[in-house]
Amino acid sequence: MGRSPCCDDNNLKKGPWLPEEDQKLIDHINTHGLGSWKALPKLAGLNRCGKSCRLRWTNYLRPDIKRGRFSEEEERLIIKLHSVLGNKWSRIATHLPGRTDNEIKNFWNTHIRKKLLHMGIDPNTHKPRTDFNHLLNLSHLLNGAQFGNLVTPWDNALRLQAGATQLAQFQLLQNLLQVLNGNALVPNIERTSVDVGPQNLNPLQGLLNGTNTLFTKEPNLTPQEFLNQGVAPQAVNDSHAISNSWSCFEDGLELEDHAIYNNISSSNCFQTEIPLPGLVSVSPETSSLNQKESNTNATNSAINSPTSTVFDAWEKLMDEEASGSYWKDILDLTSSPSSPISW
DNA sequence: AAACCCCACAACCGCGAGTAT
C-alpha cells in the first residue's frame, strides 16, 4: 500500500497560519460543517493541504478549546493519566475538556517531564529514576575515603559528611521506592545487600558495580503478612490512604481506560491491590536516625493525607533535601565518632 | 545594544489503522 499523496504538492503553503487563512477555515466549517478534510482546502479557498487544515482546526481554531495555562488540577490529572495510559495523548485529552492532545503533549514535554525528572522520577515509567547520578557522584568521595587516599583532615570530614548524607538519602529513598513499588519495607539497611551477597554491605557499592539496584524486587505482601513481619499497623493504614487516593482517581476513568489501568497497575506501575507501606523506617540501625521524628513528619503526613499522592511525597522530600534542614540533623548524628553507621 | 541561549508552542512529518472501491 502506497503512502497517502495528501501533502505531496509542493505548491501548497506551509508554516504559520495567517489570520485570513484562519478566517477562511472558520467560515467554511461554520457554514458547511466538518466533512472531508481532503476536499476542504479547495472548497474553502485555502492553499493548504487537508491535513494542515485539520491540525489547525483541532489544535487551535476549534471553538471549545480552552486556552491559557494548565491548572494544578489539570497537571495532576495529566500525570496520573499518563501513568496509566502512557503517551496516548489523544486518550488523555478526552479526560481534559477543552485541551487538545497536542497541547497536552507539549505541556508534558516542556513542563511536567522536567518536573518529574527534577523530582527523581522517571517520566516514562513513573518510578524513581535508576540513574541517581548525584548519588553516584557523591559516592566517588566515599570511594576515596574507602581506599585511604585522604589528603587532609578536612577532606576526611567532607567525605564523612557526604557518606552520611548518602546513607540517609539512600535509606529514605529506599523506603520511598518500596512505597512506589508496593513492596514491604526493608527491615534494615543490610537487607538491600542480600541480593548481592554478604560481602557487599555498602548498598551504593552495588549501584556502582551494577550488582545491585535501587529496585530490589521482592514479593508483594498482603496486609496480614505486613503485620506478621512487624510492620506497624499505621504503615498499613497509610498504604490504604494511597490506595484510596488512587481509587478516587479510578472513578474518573472510563471503562476502557479502567481496564488498561488495572492491567498496568497490577504489573509494573502502581500497586493498588497490594497495600502500600507508609514512609516509616523500622530499621534498628536507622531508628536512631529517625529519632528526629518531627523532621520526617512532613513526609509522613504527605502520605497520610487521603488526597495526597506519591508525587506529593516526592516533592516534599526534594523540598526537604533542598532546604537541608532534614539532612542537617542526620549529618549531625552520623558525622559524630559514635556514629551508628558502619559499612 | 547586540549576540546568544533557552523555552514554549505551533506546525509538520511519517506511520498505522480504518474505510471505500
Next chain:
DNA sequence: CATACTCGCGGTTGTGGGGTT
C-alpha cells in the same frame, strides 16, 4: 482480497519571544 485513500496519532522540528550575558 487487493489497492487506494483518508484520518488520526505520536514524535519531531522550526520559530518567535523572552531572558541572560
